[in-house]
Amino acid sequence: MARNLDNADIKLIQMLATDGRTSISKLAEATGLSYTAIRNRIIRLINKGYLEIKPYVNTKILGNIAAIIRFRTKNPEKLAETLSKCNKLLGVMVNHEGVIAMIYSRNKIEIASFISRLISLDPDIEEYYIEYGKIPNNTMVPIRKPDPKCENCIYYQLELCSGCLPLLRIKGNNKRK
Numbered sequence: 114m115a116r117n118l119d120n121a122d123i124k125l126i127q128m129l130a131t132d133g134r135t136s137i138s139k140l141a142e143a144t145g146l147s148y149t150a151i152r153n154r155i156i157r158l159i160n161k162g163y164l165e166i167k168p169y170v171n172t173k174i175l176g177n178i179a180a181i182i183r184f185r186t187k188n189p190e191k192l193a194e195t196l197s198k199c200n201k202l203l204g205v206m207v208n209h210e211g212v213i214a215m216i217y218s219r220n221k222i223e224i225a226s227f228i229s230r231l232i233s234l235d236p237d238i239e240e241y242y243i244e245y246g247k248i249p250n251n252t253m254v255p256i257r258k259p260d261p262k263c264e265n266c267i268y269y270q271l272e273l274c275s276g277c278l279p280l281l282r283i284k285g286n287n288k289r290k
Contacts, residue, residue: 121146125154126164133166169253176219177248182228185211187237195235203254217248
């Protein structure tokens, strides 16, 4: 158990993991703590990095082509840090051979461009291996930083991205007055 977490914090995290939309009033009732105490605990857990509350979106909207990429690099921690800033990242792991990352996109061309951009940003990458696949339909993926101008995002730098969510256009919305 992480330091500074008590049983009420653990119960609160478990309840939020079950339903992140649970009201603070219901959380207070279930834990026996006051509304203010629950609110303060949530803020403290977020500020300490123990908890994040973020939306999940269906891969039908964002793309369901996935790639597991194994990188051999001289500086795996640096590469893992760069990858962790990407909104399309599903997971990253550093091991004795390098870095393993899983990303998703709308198509393989975007993934190939992503890797090319990553290699241009990190000269320590010695080699990589890609294995493509498909994320099952109706899988939900997190939106980490929904800022369409996230300068840290590799997709944004490639100008492949219009933000984490695609732009939805309403028919007839582009008429000039």
